[in-house]
Amino acid sequence: MTLPTDPAENLAALIRCPSVTPDDAGALGALSQMLERLGAKIERPVFREDGTPDIENLYVRVGTKVPHLLFAGHTDVVPPGDEAAWTHPPFAAEIANGEMFGRGAVDMKGGIACFVAALARYHESHGAPAGSVSFLITGDEEGPAINGTVKLLEWARERGEAWDAALVGEPTNPDALGDMIKIGRRGSLSGTIVVHGRQGHVAYPHLADNPVRGLLMLVEALLEPPFDEGTADFQPTNLEVTSIDVGNTATNVIPGRATATFNVRFNDRWTPESLQAEIHNRLDRAAASSRLRPGCGDPVAFDIEWRDRPSSAFLTRDDRLIETLTASVAAVTGKRPQLSTSGGTSDARFIKDYCPVVEFGLVGQTMHMVDERAALSDLETLTRIYLRFLEDWFG
Numbered sequence: 001m002t003l004p005t006d007p008a009e010n011l012a013a014l015i016r017c018p019s020v021t022p023d024d025a026g027a028l029g030a031l032s033q034m035l036e037r038l039g040a041k042i043e044r045p046v047f048r049e050d051g052t053p054d055i056e057n058l059y060v061r062v063g064t065k066v067p068h069l070l071f072a073g074h075t076d077v078v079p080p081g082d083e084a085a086w087t088h089p090p091f092a093a094e095i096a097n098g099e100m101f102g103r104g105a106v107d108m109k110g111g112i113a114c115f116v117a118a119l120a121r122y123h124e125s126h127g128a129p130a131g132s133v134s135f136l137i138t139g140d141e142e143g144p145a146i147n148g149t150v151k152l153l154e155w156a157r158e159r160g161e162a163w164d165a166a167l168v169g170e171p172t173n174p175d176a177l178g179d180m181i182k183i184g185r186r187g188s189l190s191g192t193i194v195v196h197g198r199q200g201h202v203a204y205p206h207l208a209d210n211p212v213r214g215l216l217m218l219v220e221a222l223l224e225p226p227f228d229e230g231t232a233d234f235q236p237t238n239l240e241v242t243s244i245d246v247g248n249t250a251t252n253v254i255p256g257r258a259t260a261t262f263n264v265r266f267n268d269r270w271t272p273e274s275l276q277a278e279i280h281n282r283l284d285r286a287a288a289s290s291r292l293r294p295g296c297g298d299p300v301a302f303d304i305e306w307r308d309r310p311s312s313a314f315l316t317r318d319d320r321l322i323e324t325l326t327a328s329v330a331a332v333t334g335k336r337p338q339l340s341t342s343g344g345t346s347d348a349r350f351i352k353d354y355c356p357v358v359e360f361g362l363v364g365q366t367m368h369m370v371d372e373r374a375a376l377s378d379l380e381t382l383t384r385i386y387l388r389f390l391e392d393w394f395g
């Protein structure tokens, strides 16, 4: 039986499964076939929750000993959009000019294909690692993320699984392979402010309370001053107002209520709780000094509703893990990668509660775009980096 040592072959098999969240479309089956060739026992738990689609997941442990390395990722992909706009069909894995085209090529079937190839090459040249390597792969990263990594980690822990370190294969490099390793992520917090007014005629403002006046003052209090200047490892905390909604189509009516929604990406100076408290303080102060009528009236009455689940900022402090990966990247590419906490959230935010986690994968430039594609040379280079990492981490 030949081992799955060719990352391009592995990736083509995965791309040909149109696994747009929440459909698996055979993607985890294709991955299982590769991993079975390494002698692994495949587990495929399906998680369910009311109001969300059932999701297929995969957990595979190769080996029984410690240390135990976890490789985490997802086989689901975002929709291709207008398929006619693609130069090559999104689920055909066609190769042109040294690049493989397909949805998920870089985000992140490519990372999985390379890690499988690296582990297969490790087996070919060294036999089984002096420890264990596990794959924790979900089909629910690009969707609601409810029946995916969170439940899979919990499920594995209940079976006695524990990991010493984790590597997530998301695309982390902005321009070229070797640019960037992610060693943490900012937190994310969203909320909606509702200002309550009193509807009326614009020509008689003394008989109404205009909630738009109050909302503008409250929003300004969130925008200035800045929350912080950033920290040694993180960018400054940033709040963006994502929507202001009044829904009033008449120019002669003062509306009865106004809302604003915002999202904050925050650094390790804050927890979701301390940031919520700061936002409450700013809003309370602004509300006390603002009025909904010219010259008079009561302080602004508002509610705030916190949306989604906030996620905390985190920073990985496992020097050996970070240095081993950095050295592997440098050995293969000749570049020392930047250690970064930039960008959006990833499933690493869930894994960090179980073990130290770092992220390194392909170049992210075409992710989620039409003509998503990975250079075959990058697939080979990433496979070598992962192989080197396996050799050094277990060495």
Ligand SMILES: [Zn+2]
Pocket: 074, 107, 108, 141, 170, 171
């Ligand atoms: Zn991804």
